[in-house]
Amino acid sequence: MRDLLFAPITGDIVVYLRNSLPVAGIDYTTDVLVRAQLPASSSYQERMVTIRDDGGRDEGPLNRRAISVNVWAESRGNADLLSQYLMALLRSMPDGDPIVATQTFAGPFEVIDQNTGKIVVGDVTLSQYFFTFEAVQRGQNL
Amino acid sequence: MARFRLVPKRSLGDIMTSDEMEGVLNELLDKVEANASRDPNKKYVNSFRRQMWFSPSKGPRVAARKVGQFGAEPRVGLAVEAARGTMARALRESI
Numbered sequence: 001m002r003d004l005l006f007a008p009i010t011g012d013i014v015v016y017l018r019n020s021l022p023v024a025g026i027d028y029t030t031d032v033l034v035r036a037q038l039p040a041s042s043s044y045q046e047r048m049v050t051i052r053d054d055g056g057r058d059e060g061p062l063n064r065r066a067i068s069v070n071v072w073a074e075s076r077g078n079a080d081l082l083s084q085y086l087m088a089l090l091r092s093m094p095d096g097d098p099i100v101a102t103q104t105f106a107g108p109f110e111v112i113d114q115n116t117g118k119i120v121v122g123d124v125t126l127s128q129y130f131f132t133f134e135a136v137q138r139g140q141n142l
Numbered sequence: 143m144a145r146f147r148l149v150p151k152r153s154l155g156d157i158m159t160s161d162e163m164e165g166v167l168n169e170l171l172d173k174v175e176a177n178a179s180r181d182p183n184k185k186y187v188n189s190f191r192r193q194m195w196f197s198p199s200k201g202p203r204v205a206a207r208k209v210g211q212f213g214a215e216p217r218v219g220l221a222v223e224a225a226r227g228t229m230a231r232a233l234r235e236s237i
Contacts, residue, residue: 111224
Protein backbone atom coordinates (compact mmCIF):
# COMPACT_ATOMS: atom_id res chain seq x y z
CA MET A 1 0.00 0.00 0.00
CA ARG A 2 1.23 3.44 -0.90
CA ASP A 3 0.90 6.21 1.65
CA LEU A 4 0.11 9.23 -0.43
CA LEU A 5 -0.51 12.74 0.80
CA PHE A 6 -2.48 15.19 -1.31
CA ALA A 7 -1.64 18.50 0.30
CA PRO A 8 -4.01 21.47 -0.21
CA ILE A 9 -3.30 23.27 -3.49
CA THR A 10 -5.39 26.40 -3.02
CA GLY A 11 -2.39 28.21 -1.54
CA ASP A 12 -0.14 27.20 -4.46
CA ILE A 13 -2.65 28.62 -6.94
CA VAL A 14 -3.10 31.85 -4.95
CA VAL A 15 0.66 32.44 -4.70
CA TYR A 16 1.17 31.63 -8.40
CA LEU A 17 -1.50 34.14 -9.47
CA ARG A 18 -0.24 36.82 -7.05
CA ASN A 19 3.25 36.51 -8.54
CA SER A 20 2.15 36.26 -12.17
CA LEU A 21 -0.53 38.96 -12.46
CA PRO A 22 1.63 42.09 -11.93
CA VAL A 23 4.25 40.84 -14.41
CA ALA A 24 1.84 41.27 -17.31
CA GLY A 25 1.77 45.05 -16.87
CA ILE A 26 -1.73 45.23 -18.34
CA ASP A 27 -4.13 47.72 -16.78
CA TYR A 28 -6.80 45.22 -15.80
CA THR A 29 -4.27 42.83 -14.18
CA THR A 30 -2.89 45.42 -11.74
CA ASP A 31 -4.07 45.99 -8.19
CA VAL A 32 -5.82 42.62 -8.02
CA LEU A 33 -6.41 41.08 -4.60
CA VAL A 34 -6.03 37.27 -4.85
CA ARG A 35 -7.11 35.21 -1.86
CA ALA A 36 -8.72 31.93 -0.90
CA GLN A 37 -11.69 33.84 0.57
CA LEU A 38 -13.03 37.36 0.37
CA PRO A 39 -11.52 39.65 3.01
CA ALA A 40 -13.60 41.62 5.52
CA SER A 41 -15.83 44.13 3.73
CA SER A 42 -13.68 47.02 4.97
CA SER A 43 -10.77 45.62 2.93
CA TYR A 44 -12.67 45.12 -0.35
CA GLN A 45 -10.92 46.33 -3.51
CA GLU A 46 -12.26 47.04 -6.97
CA ARG A 47 -10.54 43.94 -8.37
CA MET A 48 -10.66 40.75 -6.37
CA VAL A 49 -10.20 37.05 -7.11
CA THR A 50 -11.02 34.08 -4.87
CA ILE A 51 -9.88 30.48 -5.39
CA ARG A 52 -12.05 27.69 -3.97
CA ASP A 53 -11.38 23.95 -3.92
CA ASP A 54 -14.59 21.96 -4.53
CA GLY A 55 -13.06 18.55 -3.83
CA GLY A 56 -11.10 15.92 -5.66
CA ARG A 57 -11.14 12.34 -6.83
CA ASP A 58 -8.22 9.90 -6.57
CA GLU A 59 -6.78 8.20 -9.63
CA GLY A 60 -3.81 6.22 -8.36
CA PRO A 61 -1.03 8.66 -7.54
CA LEU A 62 -3.03 11.59 -8.92
CA ASN A 63 -5.96 13.57 -7.56
CA ARG A 64 -8.30 15.49 -9.86
CA ARG A 65 -9.54 18.54 -7.99
CA ALA A 66 -12.40 20.82 -9.07
CA ILE A 67 -11.34 24.43 -8.61
CA SER A 68 -13.74 27.38 -8.74
CA VAL A 69 -12.56 30.93 -9.36
CA ASN A 70 -14.67 34.04 -8.63
CA VAL A 71 -13.59 37.33 -10.18
CA TRP A 72 -14.84 40.81 -9.29
CA ALA A 73 -13.92 43.99 -11.15
CA GLU A 74 -15.24 47.51 -11.54
CA SER A 75 -16.80 46.82 -14.96
CA ARG A 76 -18.16 43.86 -16.91
CA GLY A 77 -15.46 44.30 -19.53
CA ASN A 78 -12.59 44.23 -17.08
CA ALA A 79 -14.08 41.35 -15.10
CA ASP A 80 -14.39 39.34 -18.32
CA LEU A 81 -10.88 40.29 -19.50
CA LEU A 82 -9.36 39.53 -16.10
CA SER A 83 -11.12 36.15 -16.02
CA GLN A 84 -9.79 35.27 -19.47
CA TYR A 85 -6.29 36.34 -18.45
CA LEU A 86 -6.46 34.25 -15.26
CA MET A 87 -7.55 31.24 -17.33
CA ALA A 88 -4.56 31.75 -19.63
CA LEU A 89 -2.21 31.94 -16.63
CA LEU A 90 -3.71 28.83 -15.06
CA ARG A 91 -3.39 26.87 -18.31
CA SER A 92 0.37 27.45 -18.17
CA MET A 93 0.68 26.84 -14.44
CA PRO A 94 1.44 23.08 -14.27
CA ASP A 95 5.07 22.39 -13.37
CA GLY A 96 4.63 18.94 -11.84
CA ASP A 97 5.13 20.16 -8.29
CA PRO A 98 2.45 19.32 -7.29
CA ILE A 99 0.11 20.26 -10.17
CA VAL A 100 0.75 18.21 -13.28
CA ALA A 101 -2.14 19.48 -15.43
CA THR A 102 -4.91 22.06 -15.54
CA GLN A 103 -7.77 21.17 -17.83
CA THR A 104 -11.53 21.19 -18.51
CA PHE A 105 -11.86 24.94 -18.18
CA ALA A 106 -15.50 26.11 -18.17
CA GLY A 107 -16.52 29.75 -18.36
CA PRO A 108 -16.13 32.56 -17.61
CA PHE A 109 -19.80 33.18 -16.86
CA GLU A 110 -21.26 36.43 -15.59
CA VAL A 111 -23.06 36.00 -12.27
CA ILE A 112 -26.24 38.01 -12.75
CA ASP A 113 -28.64 36.72 -10.10
CA GLN A 114 -30.37 39.76 -8.64
CA ASN A 115 -30.93 38.03 -5.29
CA THR A 116 -27.23 37.61 -4.63
CA GLY A 117 -25.63 40.39 -2.62
CA LYS A 118 -23.74 42.72 -4.91
CA ILE A 119 -20.40 44.04 -3.72
CA VAL A 120 -20.10 47.82 -3.69
CA VAL A 121 -16.71 49.50 -3.30
CA GLY A 122 -16.90 53.25 -2.92
CA ASP A 123 -19.72 54.12 -5.31
CA VAL A 124 -18.92 51.31 -7.79
CA THR A 125 -21.02 48.15 -7.91
CA LEU A 126 -18.63 45.36 -8.89
CA SER A 127 -19.31 42.91 -11.74
CA GLN A 128 -18.80 39.26 -10.88
CA TYR A 129 -17.56 36.52 -13.21
CA PHE A 130 -17.00 32.88 -12.45
CA PHE A 131 -15.12 29.97 -14.03
CA THR A 132 -14.08 26.46 -13.10
CA PHE A 133 -11.30 24.08 -14.06
CA GLU A 134 -9.77 20.80 -13.01
CA ALA A 135 -6.31 20.72 -11.43
CA VAL A 136 -4.58 17.35 -11.55
CA GLN A 137 -2.37 17.00 -8.50
CA ARG A 138 0.51 14.60 -7.88
CA GLY A 139 0.59 12.91 -4.50
CA GLN A 140 3.61 13.04 -2.20
CA ASN A 141 5.09 9.94 -0.61
CA LEU A 142 4.69 9.90 3.13
CA MET B 143 -5.55 -27.43 -28.95
CA ALA B 144 -8.56 -25.57 -27.67
CA ARG B 145 -9.43 -22.33 -29.37
CA PHE B 146 -11.21 -19.52 -27.64
CA ARG B 147 -12.92 -16.45 -28.89
CA LEU B 148 -15.05 -13.77 -27.32
CA VAL B 149 -18.72 -14.09 -28.20
CA PRO B 150 -20.60 -10.83 -27.64
CA LYS B 151 -23.95 -11.63 -26.07
CA ARG B 152 -25.37 -8.15 -26.57
CA SER B 153 -24.33 -5.33 -28.83
CA LEU B 154 -23.02 -2.13 -27.27
CA GLY B 155 -25.83 -0.22 -28.94
CA ASP B 156 -28.38 -2.52 -27.31
CA ILE B 157 -26.81 -2.00 -23.88
CA MET B 158 -26.51 1.78 -24.23
CA THR B 159 -30.17 2.15 -25.16
CA SER B 160 -31.53 -0.41 -22.68
CA ASP B 161 -33.84 0.13 -19.73
CA GLU B 162 -31.01 -1.11 -17.49
CA MET B 163 -28.86 1.81 -18.69
CA GLU B 164 -31.72 4.18 -17.90
CA GLY B 165 -31.83 2.65 -14.40
CA VAL B 166 -28.11 3.18 -13.92
CA LEU B 167 -28.41 6.81 -15.02
CA ASN B 168 -31.40 7.36 -12.74
CA GLU B 169 -29.51 5.93 -9.77
CA LEU B 170 -26.66 8.32 -10.50
CA LEU B 171 -29.00 11.29 -10.88
CA ASP B 172 -30.75 10.32 -7.62
CA LYS B 173 -27.43 10.58 -5.79
CA VAL B 174 -26.56 13.93 -7.41
CA GLU B 175 -30.03 15.30 -6.60
CA ALA B 176 -29.87 14.09 -2.98
CA ASN B 177 -26.47 15.70 -2.46
CA ALA B 178 -27.34 18.96 -4.24
CA SER B 179 -30.63 19.21 -2.30
CA ARG B 180 -28.69 19.97 0.86
CA ASP B 181 -28.09 23.51 -0.45
CA PRO B 182 -29.74 26.13 1.80
CA ASN B 183 -31.15 28.10 -1.17
CA LYS B 184 -34.70 26.70 -1.52
CA LYS B 185 -35.36 28.56 -4.77
CA TYR B 186 -32.38 26.75 -6.25
CA VAL B 187 -33.45 23.34 -4.93
CA ASN B 188 -37.04 23.86 -6.12
CA SER B 189 -35.81 24.63 -9.64
CA PHE B 190 -34.14 21.24 -10.10
CA ARG B 191 -35.16 19.53 -13.30
CA ARG B 192 -34.32 16.07 -14.60
CA GLN B 193 -34.59 14.87 -18.17
CA MET B 194 -33.94 11.52 -19.79
CA TRP B 195 -34.01 10.99 -23.53
CA PHE B 196 -32.98 8.67 -26.30
CA SER B 197 -30.23 9.99 -28.60
CA PRO B 198 -30.36 8.16 -31.95
CA SER B 199 -27.32 7.08 -33.91
CA LYS B 200 -26.37 9.31 -36.84
CA GLY B 201 -23.72 7.86 -39.09
CA PRO B 202 -21.60 4.73 -39.30
CA ARG B 203 -20.55 4.65 -35.63
CA VAL B 204 -22.88 3.23 -33.04
CA ALA B 205 -23.69 6.27 -30.94
CA ALA B 206 -27.30 5.64 -29.95
CA ARG B 207 -27.67 5.94 -26.23
CA LYS B 208 -29.81 7.01 -23.33
CA VAL B 209 -28.86 10.43 -21.99
CA GLY B 210 -29.69 11.79 -18.54
CA GLN B 211 -29.46 15.46 -17.62
CA PHE B 212 -29.91 17.16 -14.28
CA GLY B 213 -29.68 20.84 -13.47
CA ALA B 214 -31.17 23.95 -11.93
CA GLU B 215 -32.60 27.17 -13.34
CA PRO B 216 -29.53 28.76 -15.01
CA ARG B 217 -29.51 32.18 -13.41
CA VAL B 218 -29.93 31.06 -9.79
CA GLY B 219 -27.88 27.92 -10.51
CA LEU B 220 -24.87 29.94 -11.62
CA ALA B 221 -25.08 32.23 -8.58
CA VAL B 222 -25.24 29.24 -6.23
CA GLU B 223 -22.38 27.54 -8.05
CA ALA B 224 -20.26 30.69 -7.81
CA ALA B 225 -21.06 31.05 -4.10
CA ARG B 226 -20.79 27.47 -2.90
CA GLY B 227 -20.00 25.08 -5.77
CA THR B 228 -22.96 22.91 -4.79
CA MET B 229 -23.32 20.96 -8.05
CA ALA B 230 -19.56 20.44 -8.45
CA ARG B 231 -19.41 18.99 -4.95
CA ALA B 232 -22.55 16.88 -5.50
CA LEU B 233 -21.00 15.37 -8.64
CA ARG B 234 -17.71 14.68 -6.84
CA GLU B 235 -19.62 12.94 -4.03
CA SER B 236 -21.89 10.93 -6.32
CA ILE B 237 -19.70 9.48 -9.06
